[in-house]
Amino acid sequence: MMPDINEIRKEFPIFENMKSGEVLPFAYLDNAATSHRPKCVIDAEMELYEKHNANPLRGSYPLSVEATDIYENARKSVRDFINASSASEIIFTRNTSESINLVAYSYGLTKVNEGDEVLVSIMEHHSNLLPWQMVTRKNGATLKFIECESDGSVDLEKVKELITEKTKIVAITHVSNVLGYENPVKEIAKLAHEKGAVIVVDGAQSTPHMKIDVKDMDVDFFAFSGHKMFGPMGIGVLYGKEDLLDKMPPFLTGGEMIDSVSRYDAVYAELPHKFEAGTVNAAGAAGLDAAITFMKRIGYEYMQERELMLTKRALDGLVKIPHIIVYGSDKAENHTGILTFKVDDVHPHDVSEVLIADSIAIRAGHHCAQPLLQYLGVNSTARASLMFYNTEDEIDRFLESIATIRERMGYGK
Amino acid sequence: MENRSFYNEILTEHNIHPEFKFDLDDADIVLEGVNPSCGDDVWLKLKMDEDTIVDGAFIGDGCAISQASADIMLGMVIGKKKDEAIALADTFVKMIKGEASEEEIESLEEASALQDISHMPARVKCAVLGWRTLKEALSK
Numbered sequence: 001m002m003p004d005i006n007e008i009r010k011e012f013p014i015f016e017n018m019k020s021g022e023v024l025p026f027a028y029l030d031n032a033a034t035s036h037r038p039k040c041v042i043d044a045e046m047e048l049y050e051k052h053n054a055n056p057l058r059g060s061y062p063l064s065v066e067a068t069d070i071y072e073n074a075r076k077s078v079r080d081f082i083n084a085s086s087a088s089e090i091i092f093t094r095n096t097s098e099s100i101n102l103v104a105y106s107y108g109l110t111k112v113n114e115g116d117e118v119l120v121s122i123m124e125h126h127s128n129l130l131p132w133q134m135v136t137r138k139n140g141a142t143l144k145f146i147e148c149e150s151d152g153s154v155d156l157e158k159v160k161e162l163i164t165e166k167t168k169i170v171a172i173t174h175v176s177n178v179l180g181y182e183n184p185v186k187e188i189a190k191l192a193h194e195k196g197a198v199i200v201v202d203g204a205q206s207t208p209h210m211k212i213d214v215k216d217m218d219v220d221f222f223a224f225s226g227h228k229m230f231g232p233m234g235i236g237v238l239y240g241k242e243d244l245l246d247k248m249p250p251f252l253t254g255g256e257m258i259d260s261v262s263r264y265d266a267v268y269a270e271l272p273h274k275f276e277a278g279t280v281n282a283a284g285a286a287g288l289d290a291a292i293t294f295m296k297r298i299g300y301e302y303m304q305e306r307e308l309m310l311t312k313r314a315l316d317g318l319v320k321i322p323h324i325i326v327y328g329s330d331k332a333e334n335h336t337g338i339l340t341f342k343v344d345d346v347h348p349h350d351v352s353e354v355l356i357a358d359s360i361a362i363r364a365g366h367h368c369a370q371p372l373l374q375y376l377g378v379n380s381t382a383r384a385s386l387m388f389y390n391t392e393d394e395i396d397r398f399l400e401s402i403a404t405i406r407e408r409m410g411y412g413k
Numbered sequence: 414m415e416n417r418s419f420y421n422e423i424l425t426e427h428n429i430h431p432e433f434k435f436d437l438d439d440a441d442i443v444l445e446g447v448n449p450s451c452g453d454d455v456w457l458k459l460k461m462d463e464d465t466i467v468d469g470a471f472i473g474d475g476c477a478i479s480q481a482s483a484d485i486m487l488g489m490v491i492g493k494k495k496d497e498a499i500a501l502a503d504t505f506v507k508m509i510k511g512e513a514s515e516e517e518i519e520s521l522e523e524a525s526a527l528q529d530i531s532h533m534p535a536r537v538k539c540a541v542l543g544w545r546t547l548k549e550a551l552s553k
Contacts, residue, residue, distance in 0.1 A: 345429075347476035349451055353536065354420070365451055379452045379474060409477060410425030 002302060009389055011038040027360045027394035032177050032338050032385030034227045035208060037291070044290035045232050048283040056282045057256055057273070067282050074285035075272070081292045082222065083213040084239050088271040091238040091245070092285055096204040097127040099223030099238035100171075102251040102275060103200050104131030108169060110249065114140035117166040121146040121154065121183070122375050123176040126368045128202040132171050146172070147375070151329040152181030160191050167197040174206035178369050178383065179328035180338030182206065186217045193218070198244065204228055208387070209307065209336050211300050214239050226284065231291035235284030238275070245271050252277040303388040307337045310386045310395055314339055317399035323406055327376060337386040340367070343402070346409050348382040354408055358401040360394075420477070423526040427481035434484060437470035446546030448538050453479040457546045464495045476539050478530065483543030485524050495551050502548040509540050
């Protein structure tokens with residue numbers, strides 16, 4: 001039997017607090033920015049501090065051992081979650097940005113040479129663009145772009161032509177945070193490998209919505225954040241193939257990433273600790289572990305079914321309203337819950353502000369993807385992004401509000 | 414569904430039918446003001462006769478608040494002396510920060526229509542964009 005969404009919503013303290021009035025009630029349609037968190041995640045994080053608080057990986061007394069176990073168990077959960085070969089391939093970071101920076105500084109700067117090429121897509125979030133601008137600028141390499149079609153898809157034939165013997169890295173988002181289109185990462189990985197390049201995938205927007213299998217996709221690096229998939233802020237993951245990570249120099253140096261240190265030299269620790277300098281975010285890892293357990297319990301099938309139903313409802317409603325442009329595909333299944341749109345004559349920040357007056361939270365702006373917006377020919381857009389826990393009522397309120405915006409801003413109906 | 418009071422008729426009217434949103438060819442002072450995080454953009458153009466602003470206009474792109482605020486501002490500062498305009502800008506910023514007295518708000522005439530933005534921290538930078546550009550342009 002399918003779970004009742006109202007029962008699942010009760011597991012989220014923020015929704016309960018909205019019901020009781022402690023938190024201003026809002027239809028939350030900014031899930032691509034960050035998700036809400038169920039109580040089990042918040043509890044797991046709190047429990048580490050309340051019952052198992054000591055610095056992991058250091059002490060041999062029970063508290064430190066417990067903290068270490070919780071932290072390392074979380075690593076194993078992440079390994080299972082994305083089907084990595086070994087827990088050594090799972091590096092904990094703060095977020096997707098830090099994960100990608102790790103690859104850029106440690107792998108990019110040492111492997112990309114003058115005259116080489118790095119290929120990114122026009123759809124990248126700044127976090128998967130700026131690190132590659134840095135690498136190519138610093139090392140005298142060239143940054144090239146995969147453009148997208150008007151529905152947000154990429155043409156694999158064009159990608160094939162862009163990957164050459166000079167290409168050392170292909171960095172691409174799994175799902176665009178503006179258009180919501182899922183990129184054919186498995187096929188792009190194959191094309192990259194045929195030319196001897198590695199592929200770095202930004203999975204920030206895909207991990208909350210679809211089963212990830214890094215082995216099946218055969219990607220070399222895969223980065224994601226805990227906070228977008230019901231986990232805590234401040235914990236992220238970098239997956240990397242072991243043989244690649246093994247040969248890479250540390251990104252940050254310092255505490256607990258060494259085997260031994262002398263006055264002028266150090267022997268670095270084995271994977272994954274080589275890449276986790278300093279005291280780690282054990283509570284964040286515990287929360288991420290709980291988020292994975294939560295997602296497994298709810299199941300992708302249920303989440304995807306609801307998300308598609310809600311996206312369809314929103315998209316069907318939006319296209320019926322005059323003076324609205326929705327960017328990307330005309331099919332709800334190609335949006336991964338993300339609907340980016342514009343209301344004729346009304347600036348996206350004013351759209352967002354009018355929705356705030358109706359207690360609806362969306363995002364307005366460039367969504368940290370300025371090159372894509374330039375490519376689409378707009379300065380900024382409005383974006384509603386859904387999660388399975390949103391309700392039909394919230395979507396209907398959103399549509400009703402959107403339908404009145406032009407009139408409320410002084411334009412005719 | 415009620416509207417927020419700050420999208421009042423004065424604001425929407427200045428946004429949709431601005432009086433001073435055009436290119437002023439013979440401007441003496443031209444300065445761009447930008448809010449990088451949201452993309453609001455105002456090119457302020459002023460024609461001076463010694464210390465007096467004799468004409469002014471702006472071109473730009475942005476939300477209703479940033480564009481209407483700049484339009485209202487130009488209506489108020491044309492014909493004023495540099496110092497008077499800068500004083501008005503200071504009072505306006507004070508109002509938006511929620512620190513202005515009743516009398517000061519009254520002195521802002523039409524611009525006082527934007528006073529409710531003082532309750533909207535995220536939109537303060539939109540409202541003050543034209544005004545801070547004006548102050549910068551005149552202080553050079």
